[in-house]
Amino acid sequence: MPELPEVETVVSILKKNVIGKIIKNISILYPNLIKTDILVDEFKNTLINKTILDITRIGKYIIFDLGDYVLISHLRMEGKWFYINDLSLVSEKHIEAIFSLDNGYYLIYDDTRKFGTFNLELKDEYKKINPIVKIGPEPFNEAVNGIYLFELMSKSNKYIKTILLDQTKISGIGNIYADEILFDAKIHPESKTNKLSLNAYNNIYESSKKILRRAIELGGSTISTYKAGHGISGKFQNELKVHLRKNEPCFVxxxxxxxxxxxxxxxxxxxxxxxxx
Ligand SMILES: [Zn+2]
Structure with missing residues (x-):
């Protein structure tokens, strides 16, 4: 499953390739992909002839800026974006959407598990409504620090790992990085949130930034459950300290x-x- 560093990698690859391109045609092969209450024809008509002005990320959502509208893509388990000029390079079986661009290339959304989603919303409104309004700040957000986490999390008695995975509290930490962050902070994942001190939350905050920043630098992790796209592989899997290392000795x-x-x-x-x- 792609996490924040992998989604960041996808965004930076898409940015290099498709900013400034105009959408000339759209095929939707799996209409359930579109979660906004809108007909497929309406979806297509809204986006055809729009220029892709920017691509950004909020949590694990990819935001395509199309002027007055944004297309919001979440990859969930297995979603992938491909930028190719030959449709025969991808297996047709799992393609859910094809955007034909004005330079002859295709932007393809492919999803073997079919859990990924599209939302089409007005740019002026999308931050105020679902799914984006529910997303908590990232560890990189200026408002976030150890005190912020302490005040947000220490009132409940959940497991610290469970609350780190809750994207409405803090966004961008998934299963791989939660394990790595808690190892780095020397905290057991089943520690109760109301038992952890401010100092422990400071450590979690510092470890979150450190681990995610390093993973972004290395292009995320390529493990059996996720590949960023054609020929693209992250290198952070080589630096995993605990995740997937069952029965191997702790490096410390x-x-x-x-x-x-x-x-x-x-x-x-x-x-x-x-x-x-
Ligand atoms: Zn150890």
């Missing part, structure tokens, strides 16, 4: 990494380095 203390379940999510920890609060 040599204790074997174990895999547990935290609220149903596979979770990798060093039971020696990570303290349970």
């Amino acid at each position: 203390c040599k204790t074997n990494i174990i895999k547990i379940k935290v609220n149903g999510r596979g979770t990798y920890i060093c039971s020696n380095c990570q303290i349970l609060y």
Whole structure:
């Protein structure tokens, strides 16, 4: 599943290729992709002849700026964007949408699992409505720091990993990076949020920024469940300290990494380095 660093990588690749291009035609092969209450023809008519002015990201949503409208794309489990000039390069089976561009290239949305979504909203309004209005700030947001996390999270008694994954609280941390952040902060993922000190939240905040920044630098992680696009692979998987390292020795203390379940999510920890609060 793509997380913030992988989505950031997709955005930067798309930006290089499609900004300034005009959408000349659209085929929607899987209409359920579109979550806005709008007919497919209306969707197409709204977007045809629009120029792609910018591509940005809010949490794990990709925002295509099309002037008065924005197309909001969420990749969920397996969604991918391809920029190609030959449709025979991709397997037709999983293509859900094809945007023909004015330079002869195609921007293709492909999704083997069919969980990804499109929303089409007015640019003036989309930040005030779902799905974007619910998204919490990212660790990089100026308003976020250890005190912010402490005040936001210490009133409940959930597991810290569960609340880090809650995109309405803080956005952009998914399963891989939650494991890596909590290892870096030396905190057990099943620590209760109301037991953690301000100092612990400061550590979580610093580790979040550090891990996500490094992952973005390396283009995200390419692991079995996710590839950013054709021929694109991230390198952060080589720096994973706990995630997917079951039965391998901890880099700090040599204790074997174990895999547990935290609220149903596979979770990798060093039971020696990570303290349970
Ligand atoms: Zn250890």
